[in-house]
Amino acid sequence: MTTQPTDLQDERLIINKGLGGAIKKTRNRIKSGDLGNLPVIIGLLIISTIFQILNRFFLSSANLSNLLMECSAVGVLALGIVLVLLVGEIDLSVGSMSGLSAAIFAVQFVRNGLPLVFCILLSIAAGAFIGWIYGQIYNRIGVPAFVITLAGLLGFLGLQLFVLGATGTINLPFESPLVQFGQQAYLGHTFSYILAISIALVRFGLGYYGATTRRKAGLSAPSLTSIALQSLFIAIALGSMAWYLNKSRGIGWMFVFFITLVVIMDYALRRTSWGNSVFAVGGNREAARRAGINVKGIYTSVFILCSTLGAIGGLLAAGRLAAAAQSSGTGDVNLNAIAAAVIGGTSLFGGRGSAYAAPLGMVVIAAISSGLTLMNLNSSIRYMVTGAIVLLAVSVDAVARRSRTSHGRA
């Protein structure tokens, strides 16, 4: 018998080797209710097929390129929502926060003529401060986040209208970098391919480094072939995506910015002690406290991040719209952000989800919105369809949760 790696010595462990093994492992995982990103990807395929049949323009390069731009601003809000959902709480006020942030920016930048960077930082600081206030109220007084942020939803909407003043809408100059970023900044063709290949190479490098350290320590590790295949797949997928989008305007910088935030958040959640603590607090708050985790600090950090991301999303939306309006961040913005996080697979019960839920869920929502707009259907239908999909996503979450309990993966 060959010597097994330390972590594979228990004879009850079902060891799946090679590519076939990997597929089998995934199938077992899904069967036991650990669905990961699968439901949302299947949903996306179904939605795309239906809309493509109904309207040939749907999957066109121009529409997809636009769709990715459209989903970036609210996607950043959704990323914040993922965080609060992970600790088992909710923030209903990200929409108002984004509107307020846009208003603060526009007033300082356009009316008072202050430097751009200062105005951006001011808006972001406002977001961080509001998140800190939420954390204080939550930790000290013990008001549920649902209620605190409901108050915030109304209060900051009022503040937004107050800041904007009598005129109501402030237009941002077209040449300003923020508007350029929101409307005109696309990756150069060559650069987009270089980026795709670099991502694959980095993935390979990290995978290879990780596998070697694991093997050196006597632990099991994926083979060189499977790492290489994975990286090749990433290169091909990203490369062909870039190629297709480059047939029209290409990939927007704003979308790249959004995805960068997602990648950073994913790292923070999975590879830092802060991230572990976030999951621990969401899974079992008392156990987290007894392990010596500063539970209140975790809540505060999460509220601060969520509101800050709300403020950043508001700036992106203002750039995209080239204005800060009374309607900025109102209407369905809030609910879309929350829906995106849930559709993307973040559990409402806390302690389960990933940063990638934000872009995945957001693309679904943007796809529905875009498809229905192409068919000249108005918001009435869009609201109803989005509502149905949210209900479906939450049901999938609840059913998967039950299945996990019976398969020991809760």
Place this chain on the structure above:
Amino acid sequence: MSNKTVTSEVVLSLKNVSKNFGAVAALTDVELDIRAGEVVALVGDNGAGKSTLVKILAGVHPQDVGVVKIAGQEVHLASPSDSIKYGIATVFQDLALCDNLDVVQNLFLGRQLRRHRLDEVTMETTAWDLIRQLRAKIPSVRIPIASLSGGQRQSVAIARSLLGNPKLIMLDEPTAALGVAQTAEVLNLIERLRDRGLAVILISHNMDDIFAVADRIAVLRLGRNNGIFSANQTSRKEVIEAITGSVDNAVTQRAEAQSK
């Protein structure tokens, strides 16, 4: 079982500790001293206040009155992180693990290696070392706690208390769910900890286990001290009488009936 007369330093000492839950006086004027290299068994009926005492020392909920001294210094254990800081490690009766995290994440919760770029490899190998040491039967350290059996979870909770060089380990019914071999390993472990100079508080309802490893046996009855016995100078009968509070109790009656 070590028979040495314990003269080493007092690691922990409790004086007049009381704790009420609403109208229930869970602990009243409890006293206890524990020295380095000593195993003290804390025994008592269900609801006697054992877990309450453990939770006070673990910083889960502070006492209402009374003094806790660690190495002679009065301390205020206001939160679990205080206790951890003073070198107190605890295996809670309800284990206090996070179901959604895997074994490694649970073991290192609150004390991860390399906080900003987790050292997963070292943490995983350390986890395996601990599991081997306890002879725990855990198939993989990368599966969520929810998928482990009751005994496996208990092993994880015990393994966790060993990390981070504690001075005092409190085990609240650590072997309640364990198999025969794993129970023996935990008893071995307790002896090894004692030999390394740690203080151990063991809560158990199993007289065999208690007499196998304890140096002293502290009895709680209805939230009050009801005698502290030296394990090699007392009998089970005496301890059981102190626990139940009467000479004529169900345990002795059964024993007499069987010997007839």
